[in-house]
Every structure is written in C-alpha cells, then in structure tokens.
Amino acid sequence: MSQNTFQIKAGLAQMLKGGVIMDVVNAEQAKIAEQAGACAVMALERIPADMRNSGQVCRMSDPQMIKEIMATVSIPVMAKCRIGHFVEAQVLEALEIDYIDESEVLTQADRLHHIKKDVFKVPFVCGARNLGEALRRIAEGAAMLRTKGEAGTGDISEAVNHINLIQGQIAHALALTTDEEVEAYAKELNVSLVLLKQLIADKGKFPVVNFAAGGVATPSDAALCMQMGCDGVFVGSGIFKSKNPAKLAKAIVNAVTHYNDPVKLLEYSTDLGELMFGVSVAELKPEQMLSTRGY
Amino acid sequence: MTELKHITIGVLALQGAFVEHIRHLANAIKNGQYEEYHFSFPQVKTPEELATCDALIIPGGESTAMSLIAERTGMLSPLMDFINLEKPVWGTCAGLIFLAKQCVNGKEGQHFLGGMDIEVTRNAFGRQMDSFIADLDFSDFIDGVNMFPTTFIRAPVVSKLLDPPGAIHKRDTEASIIYSKNTYCNPHKVQVLKLLEDRNGFIVAVRQGNKLGTSFHPELSADSRFHKWFVDEFVLGKSY
Numbered sequence: 001m002s003q004n005t006f007q008i009k010a011g012l013a014q015m016l017k018g019g020v021i022m023d024v025v026n027a028e029q030a031k032i033a034e035q036a037g038a039c040a041v042m043a044l045e046r047i048p049a050d051m052r053n054s055g056q057v058c059r060m061s062d063p064q065m066i067k068e069i070m071a072t073v074s075i076p077v078m079a080k081c082r083i084g085h086f087v088e089a090q091v092l093e094a095l096e097i098d099y100i101d102e103s104e105v106l107t108q109a110d111r112l113h114h115i116k117k118d119v120f121k122v123p124f125v126c127g128a129r130n131l132g133e134a135l136r137r138i139a140e141g142a143a144m145l146r147t148k149g150e151a152g153t154g155d156i157s158e159a160v161n162h163i164n165l166i167q168g169q170i171a172h173a174l175a176l177t178t179d180e181e182v183e184a185y186a187k188e189l190n191v192s193l194v195l196l197k198q199l200i201a202d203k204g205k206f207p208v209v210n211f212a213a214g215g216v217a218t219p220s221d222a223a224l225c226m227q228m229g230c231d232g233v234f235v236g237s238g239i240f241k242s243k244n245p246a247k248l249a250k251a252i253v254n255a256v257t258h259y260n261d262p263v264k265l266l267e268y269s270t271d272l273g274e275l276m277f278g279v280s281v282a283e284l285k286p287e288q289m290l291s292t293r294g295y
Numbered sequence: 296m297t298e299l300k301h302i303t304i305g306v307l308a309l310q311g312a313f314v315e316h317i318r319h320l321a322n323a324i325k326n327g328q329y330e331e332y333h334f335s336f337p338q339v340k341t342p343e344e345l346a347t348c349d350a351l352i353i354p355g356g357e358s359t360a361m362s363l364i365a366e367r368t369g370m371l372s373p374l375m376d377f378i379n380l381e382k383p384v385w386g387t388c389a390g391l392i393f394l395a396k397q398c399v400n401g402k403e404g405q406h407f408l409g410g411m412d413i414e415v416t417r418n419a420f421g422r423q424m425d426s427f428i429a430d431l432d433f434s435d436f437i438d439g440v441n442m443f444p445t446t447f448i449r450a451p452v453v454s455k456l457l458d459p460p461g462a463i464h465k466r467d468t469e470a471s472i473i474y475s476k477n478t479y480c481n482p483h484k485v486q487v488l489k490l491l492e493d494r495n496g497f498i499v500a501v502r503q504g505n506k507l508g509t510s511f512h513p514e515l516s517a518d519s520r521f522h523k524w525f526v527d528e529f530v531l532g533k534s535y
Contacts, residue, residue, distance in 0.1 A: 098423035
C-alpha cells in the first residue's frame with residue numbers, strides 16, 4: 001500500500017469541493033465554523049485583516065493553538081507556513097496537520113523559491129494569480145490551488161481578477177495550434193512544457209481542484225466565485241470580522257451549495273447584520289498588496 | 296421501435312465529490328448493453344430534484360457539512376423518505392456515514408439517514424497523514440474485478456453490524472454515539488462485502504438489500520467497473 005501519492009493528497013481536496021474553508025484563530029471559532037457546515041478550517045493566530053494592519057513579521061502559528069483546534073473539530077484542519085519556509089512545513093507535518101497552505105498572507109521566507117512540496121507526505125494548497133504561478137505550484141507538488149485574491153480586505157475584485165486572468169490564459173493556451181506556439185507560451189509563462197501540454201490535452205482542466213480565496217465577505221461573493229467556475233471557497237477575515245459570525249458562516253455555506261439559485265441566495269443574503277469593514281483594493285499601495293508575494 | 300425505459304440516478308450535490316460520480320456513471324453505461332434504457336445522472340440539491348430519481352449516490356465529502364446543509368435546506372426528511380421508499384442508495388465515505396443507523400465520533404447536531412443497520416466510526420484510520428491507497432479484490436461479488444484501486448481518505452469504517460436489524464445498540468461506555476432518528480427498518484440482512492485483514496479486520500464495504508456502503512472512493516479511481524456494478528445489480532436489478 002502506498003501513502004505518499006499525489007492521488008491521496010489531491011483526493012482530500014476533491015472531498016472539500018462545493019464547500020467552505022474558514023479561517024479560525026481559536027477552538028471556539030473552529031467549533032462555530034464546524035457547526036456552520038465548514039468542510040475544513042484554517043488554523044491561524046491572526047486573521048489576514050489583522051495581519052495586514054500589524055505591519056509585523058507574520059509566521060507559522062504556535063502549534064499549541066493548532067493542536068487545540070485539531071482536538072476540537074473532526075473536519076480537516078489546515079495551517080499556513082511562510083512561502084519557501086520548508087522547515088515550518090516540516091514542523092506542521094510532524095504535527096500531523098491535514099493540509100498546509102504555503103501562504104502569501106504570511107511574510108515571505110524565501111523571495112525566490114517556493115517549497116518543494118512533492119517530497120512531503122502532507123498535501124499543500126497554494127495561491128495563484130495567473131496560469132504561470134498555478135502551473136509552477138503544480139510542478140512543485142501542490143495538490144490544491146486557490147486564487148490569491150487580496151486577503152484581509154473584504155474586497156472580491158482581486159479574486160475575480162485572478163479567476164478571469166487564469167481562465168483567459170487557459171483559453172489562450174487551448175487556442176494555440178502549433179507545437180512551436182505552445183513551446184513559446186510555456187517559455188513566456190515560465191512553466192514546464194510538459195505540464196502546459198498536459199493542461200491542453202486535459203482541455204484546460206487542472207489536475208487539482210481550484211478554490212476561490214482572498215476577499216470573500218458575503219454569500220453573494222462566494223456564489224460569484226462558484227458561478228465563475230471555482231470548486232469551493234476559502235473565507236478568511238469575512239466571517240469573524242462580522243457582527244454575527246455563526247449566521248454569516250451558515251449563509252455562506254448555503255450559498256456555495258445553491259450558488260446557482262438567486263431566490264435562495266436572496267434568502268441567505270438577508271438580515272446578516274453588520275459585515276466586515278472592508279478595505280478597497282484600489283486604495284492599497286503596491287507594497288501593501290499581499291498577492292504579489294511569491295512568483 | 297420500442298420505447299426506452301428512463302432511469303434517473305441522482306448524485307447528492309450538497310457538498311463533496313459529486314462530479315466524479317457523475318463522470319463514472321456516464322462512463323459505466325457507455326457500452327452497448329444498455330440500448331433499452333435512457334439514463335440521466337442529475338446533481339441533486341433540492342427535494343424536487345430528488346423526487347425525479349430512481350436511485351441515489353451519496354458522495355464523499357465532509358459528513359458533518361453534508362448533514363448540516365441537508366438539515367438547513369430541507370433535504371433531511373426527503374432523503375429519509377427516499378430510503379423508506381426502498382429505492383437503491385449507495386454511499387461512499389461520508390455517504391456511508393450518512394446512510395448508517397448510528398455513528399461513533401459524530402458531531403453534536405449531526406444527522407443520519409438510518410438506511411443500513413450498521414454503526415460507523417468516523418475517521419477510523421486517523422487523520423489525512425493516515426490516508427492510503429490499496430488494490431482490493433472484489434471478485435467475490437463483482438465478476439472478474441480482482442484488483443481494484445481504492446482510495447481511503449480520512450475514511451470511516453463499519454464498526455458494528457446491528458443485530459437484529461432495526462435494533463439500535465446503546466453502549467453505556469461510549470457516550471459519543473449518535474443515533475439516526477429515522478425509524479425505517481431495512482427488511483434485508485447486512486452482508487459484509489469486504490474487510491481489511493491487514494488493518495484490524497475493519498469492514499469497508501457492506502450491502503443491505505438495495506443499500507450499498509463503501510468506506511473508500513471508487514469515484515477517485517480511473518476504473519468505472521464499481522459504478523457499472525451498482526447500476527446493474529442495484530438499479531437495474533440484473534447481472535449482465
């Protein structure tokens with residue numbers, strides 16, 4: 001029997017499809033998320049909105065906190081390590097975490113390299129802004145992708161932007177007619193020719209699932225990403241920065257299931273109370289953007 | 296020309312890997328054996344969609360999420376009614392959990408459809424790091440399938456067959472058992488189809504009449520023979 005195979009890693013992500021993965025900072029929030037119907041939780045010390053404001057170095061969370069969350073809920077628990085910080089990843093693997101997010105939300109540890117993920121037994125999810133990043137992460141062994149969006153803003157525009165960009169680039173790749181063109185495009189994207197050819201052979205379908213992330217704050221945001229073709233949704237700051245987290249969490253879970261039914265979405269969107277404050281991405285300076293971390 | 300028989304096999308699409316099942320169903324009926332039938336394999340999210348189905352597959356996913364969404368969106372009673380109408384149902388992984396009469400390691404507020412007289416234990420092998428792939432021999436019940444690639448992901452197992460059927464088993468020592476509220480009594484006997492000798496003898500596939508439960512995910516393999524068997528044996532009630 002083999003355990004360290006891609007299918008097991010990517011398979012768990014397939015089981016998360018049509019679901020919502022919620023950021024939580026303690027066991028109490030994890031419980032609320034689970035009871036709302038989250039298909040997994042992301043354990044972290046501070047939610048992105050707070051990290052964004054802190055101006056500090058953001059690292060992997062204290063394993064003690066992650067352990068408490070793992071002991072509290074029975075759904076999969078994910079945790080973040082810094083981009084390129086393979087030792088944080090080793091520590092999380094030793095903790096037997098279910099999924100690692102190599103995340104731009106934390107301060108980058110390596111400005112040039114991402115973690116070589118295929119040598120780990122634990123599966124990884126990674127963010128991508130464009131097809132180049134997506135295929136490079138897959139080449140490194142990522143078993144799940146998510147859009148980067150712009151975490152901690154409550155502004156969905158960057159996630160939408162990344163979804164559109166990736167889909168546009170896939171369409172471009174599928175329209176290429178000669179081997180030379182495909183080769184040139186692989187060069188332009190700085191990705192492996194083999195992976196690009198595989199993507200084209202698979203009619204543009206990634207070998208891993210692709211979730212939306214970064215800026216999802218409402219049931220409609222979540223349904224928008226689903227209608228645009230994402231397999232599921234990460235919600236970070238949106239839920240626990242709102243006035244009624246339990247209610248909003250349930251509404252977003254319902255919205256991801258019934259993303260194509262406006263009458264139901266109307267019901268889920270109604271009377272949610274005050275939502276997270278939100279920061280418009282257009283107002284951010286380039287150095288304040290988290291999604292530009294990584295390459 | 297004789298009229299085609301319409302057969303609708305729905306896949307519950309509240310959360311999880313439902314698309315994979317639909318793909319396999321479509322693949323399973325591709326050869327020429329099914330000329331007298333017209334199949335459809337819809338995603339099922341609402342009571343109206345469920346009402347069109349002759350049979351149902353409950354996919355893998357997160358069993359707590361699936362149960363909570365079913366409850367909140369008014370699907371719990373229709374799903375129990377579907378079972379009570381003696382329609383064929385197959386649950387994989389989270390679907391197996393959902394089909395059970397009782398569950399160890401379930402969560403407060405989690406519901407069970409009670410279609411099979413079994414107790415399931417969630418996450419019986421451990422966390423994701425304990426997930427595995429195994430080639431299993433199913434030739435005892437599926438002709439010629441002696442090497443089938445099965446994926447176990449944070450998988451549940453059948454930890455007890457409830458005997459006599461329909462009885463619930465209170466265990467004083469384990470407070471964490473949650474029981475189905477469905478009073479349905481499956482008229483058939485539970486059959487163990489597969490257990491893993493090298494892993495505590497864990498039971499990973501069971502059948503009770505036209506209900507089928509598997510701990511593993513045939514839908515994650517590239518092999519559609521398990522789905523073909525479900526269609527032939529459970530839905531059409533004949534072997535080719």
